[in-house]
Amino acid sequence: xxxxxxxxxxxxxxxxxxxxxxxxxxxxxxxxxxxxxxxxxxxxxxxxxxxxxxxxxxxxxxxxxxxxxxxxxxxxxxxxxxxxxxxxxxxxxxxxxxxxxxxxxxxxxxxxxxxxxxxxxxxxxxxxxxxxxxxxxxxxxxxxxxxxxxxxxxxxxxxxxxxxxxxxxxxxxxxxxxxxxxxxxxxxxxxxxxxxxxxxxxxxxxxxxxxxxxxxxxxxxxxxxxxxxxxxxxxxxxxxxxxxxxxxxxxxxxxxxxxxxxxxxxxxxxxxxxxxxxxxxxxxxxxxxxxxxxxxxxxxxxxxxxxxxxxxxxxxxxxxxxxxxxxxxxxxxxxxxxxxxxxxxxxxxxxxxxxxxxxxx
Amino acid sequence: xxxxxxxxxxxxxxxxxxxxxxxxxxxxxxxxxxxxxxxxxxxxxxxxxxxxxxxxxxxxxxxxxxxxxxxxxxxxxxxxxxxxxxxxxxxxxxxxxxxxxxxxxxxxxxxxxxxxxxxxxxxxxxxxxxxxxxxxxxxxxxxxxxxxxxxxxxxxxxxxxxxxxxxxxxxxxxxxxxxxxxxxxxxxxxxxxxxxxxxxxxxxxxxxxxxxxxxxxxxxxxxxxxxxxxxxxxxxxxxxxxxxxxxxxxxxxxxxxxxxxxxxxxxxxxxxxxxxxxxxxxxxxxx
Numbered sequence: 001x002x003x004x005x006x007x008x009x010x011x012x013x014x015x016x017x018x019x020x021x022x023x024x025x026x027x028x029x030x031x032x033x034x035x036x037x038x039x040x041x042x043x044x045x046x047x048x049x050x051x052x053x054x055x056x057x058x059x060x061x062x063x064x065x066x067x068x069x070x071x072x073x074x075x076x077x078x079x080x081x082x083x084x085x086x087x088x089x090x091x092x093x094x095x096x097x098x099x100x101x102x103x104x105x106x107x108x109x110x111x112x113x114x115x116x117x118x119x120x121x122x123x124x125x126x127x128x129x130x131x132x133x134x135x136x137x138x139x140x141x142x143x144x145x146x147x148x149x150x151x152x153x154x155x156x157x158x159x160x161x162x163x164x165x166x167x168x169x170x171x172x173x174x175x176x177x178x179x180x181x182x183x184x185x186x187x188x189x190x191x192x193x194x195x196x197x198x199x200x201x202x203x204x205x206x207x208x209x210x211x212x213x214x215x216x217x218x219x220x221x222x223x224x225x226x227x228x229x230x231x232x233x234x235x236x237x238x239x240x241x242x243x244x245x246x247x248x249x250x251x252x253x254x255x256x257x258x259x260x261x262x263x264x265x266x267x268x269x270x271x272x273x274x275x276x277x278x279x280x281x282x283x284x285x286x287x288x289x290x291x292x293x294x295x296x297x298x299x300x301x302x303x304x305x306x307x308x309x310x311x312x313x314x315x316x317x318x319x320x321x322x323x324x325x326x327x328x329x330x331x332x333x334x335x336x337x338x339x340x341x342x343x344x345x346x347x348x349x350x351x352x353x354x355x356x357x358x359x360x361x
Numbered sequence: 362x363x364x365x366x367x368x369x370x371x372x373x374x375x376x377x378x379x380x381x382x383x384x385x386x387x388x389x390x391x392x393x394x395x396x397x398x399x400x401x402x403x404x405x406x407x408x409x410x411x412x413x414x415x416x417x418x419x420x421x422x423x424x425x426x427x428x429x430x431x432x433x434x435x436x437x438x439x440x441x442x443x444x445x446x447x448x449x450x451x452x453x454x455x456x457x458x459x460x461x462x463x464x465x466x467x468x469x470x471x472x473x474x475x476x477x478x479x480x481x482x483x484x485x486x487x488x489x490x491x492x493x494x495x496x497x498x499x500x501x502x503x504x505x506x507x508x509x510x511x512x513x514x515x516x517x518x519x520x521x522x523x524x525x526x527x528x529x530x531x532x533x534x535x536x537x538x539x540x541x542x543x544x545x546x547x548x549x550x551x552x553x554x555x556x557x558x559x560x561x562x563x564x565x566x567x568x569x570x571x572x573x574x575x576x577x578x579x580x581x582x583x584x585x586x587x588x589x590x591x592x593x594x595x596x597x598x599x600x601x602x603x604x605x606x607x608x609x610x611x612x613x614x615x616x617x618x619x620x621x622x623x624x625x626x627x628x629x630x631x632x633x634x635x636x637x638x639x640x641x642x643x644x645x646x647x648x
Contacts, residue, residue, distance in 0.1 A: 196519070205485075206482075210481035213474075214498065214559060215469035270485070
């Protein structure tokens with residue numbers, strides 16, 4: 001039993017090391033502004049955001065739609081704190097150089113982004129977490145919109161630059177950076193999920209009344225889950241700000257939340273690896289692999305029908321509908337992809353032939 | 362403190378509890394006591410308000426009036442307020458005006474554990490995890506130390522404890538199965554294991570024998586007595602199976618339409634004409 005665990009651990013570590021190697025390799029070979037690089041960077045960032053949303057929606061059973069709002073807070077916090085002092089006059093040109101006249105290193109900015117998002121989550125959670133299911137979704141959606149409106153308010157211009165964009169803050173041009181940050185954050189989330197607090201979250205998801213009868217303080221644990229999820233959404237927002245090199249509140253619309261929710265549902269509520277796989281499939285397909293559908297292709301004298309700008313979206317929608325119809329619980333359901341699960345799956349097939357097609361993690 | 366010096370150390374004291382849902386009086390002026398080391402039963406026809414009484418004691422419902430105290434300290438002392446005050450139909454004076462807000466989790470922490478009439482297990486978790494959940498509230502780790510595994514020793518101890526309770530109910534072999542894949546009788550046992558893992562001094566069982574055959578019911582009776590002795594518990598049980606009730610309980614309370622109609626030892630209850638009329642039928646039910 002223990003030996004098995006060790007083998008699994010070693011294989012997992014090797015795979016992770018290989019993945020890191022691959023990322024470094026890609027950094028050296030891919031053109032820094034090419035589509036492959038951009039899409040992969042985006043995938044890393046959205047993986048983190050999707051997993052953080054899954055922590056709330058899939059593991060704690062709180063149907064919240066405030067993710068874009070917390071990403072916005074993260075992105076703005078990062079931007080506001082890290083713009084170099086000498087660049088501030090040009091960024092805040094309509095607001096006399098802004099009111100923040102210092103700047104912090106990028107990693108402090110990222111951490112602050114998470115903390116500010118978590119702080120706001122705590123405040124918003126006080127009234128909102130009394131609600132359940134749909135009502136909670138509506139309330140969080142509302143708060144996310146309010147936050148966006150606030151950031152565009154010109155009275156706060158000295159801080160948020162009104163409806164103008166923030167720019168000139170430090171950003172990244174490698175794949176390794178967003179990859180590393182996401183891996184660390186997701187690892188922390190996974191550790192949390194597998195701890196006794198993670199079990200308490202799952203208990204609340206499965207049955208609130210029973211969870212309370214087991215001595216789990218609902219309000220406390222829900223608030224905790226909400227804040228932690230928002231903390232990582234804030235970090236995701238900071239990464240997104242770095243990725244885009246500019247921040248503008250109008251980009252953080254509810255559409256963004258829906259997109260992430262779609263990814264989480266496709267991946268499977270309650271599956272971390274499902275969220276990650278779904279993020280990669282979703283963004284690789286929608287922004288890269290299906291691009292060819294948008295341009296007309298001639299094979300000899302034959303013009304392939306239907307292909308024209310916008311057709312990509314049609315195909316993509318159909319793919320999503322097929323997934324949702326045929327895999328109701330998402331790609332992974334609430335299982336996890338892990339070395340242990342794969343080995344168990346293979347073991348089962350070797351010993352009992354075609355029986356036991358399910359792999360439970 | 363838990364050494365049984367006197368038979369009559371009071372564990373649970375319920376006084377004038379009334380629970381109204383609008384104009385419907387589910388529990389009407391209920392007063393009862395459970396003493397240390399006793400097995401007390403609450404019986405009554407369907408809809409008599411038994412489960413509602415449990416829900417008041419465990420803090421799920423806020424009663425319209427009345428007081429509940431556990432080991433001498435009030436845990437629920439309620440206030441009929443606003444609309445409910447006007448609707449109050451009980452005879453007891455409205456003397457409980459302070460609201461001690463105790464959510465169910467705090468009451469569990471004080472030492473009252475319960476099972477549910479319609480089994481409420483954590484469906485997506487294994488048998489083992491279901492019991493382990495109950496250990497969460499007794500652990501001292503905060504979320505950071507739990508996340509970064511600084512509570513290693515405590516976690517290991519909790520796992521051991523959980524395993525011990527599973528062995529006690531005889532489910533150790535099924536520990537990695539999904540809770541909902543167990544047969545009905547074992548799910549009930551798992552619920553009891555889970556309740557015991559919260560380290561209660563008072564165990565509330567809501568129809569533990571529902572859906573069991575006579576053989577299983579007998580085993581359950583023996584089991585309840587065994588854990589009571591082993592863990593120094595007091596047990597308060599709702600049940601429909603007369604065999605089980607007559608077998609295990611020291612005292613019985615009979616509830617009908619929310620009102621207490623009789624109380625006494627099993628023999629007294631069996632021969633009480635009011636009870637026979639309201640509940641037992643004319644003498645063929647207890648066969």
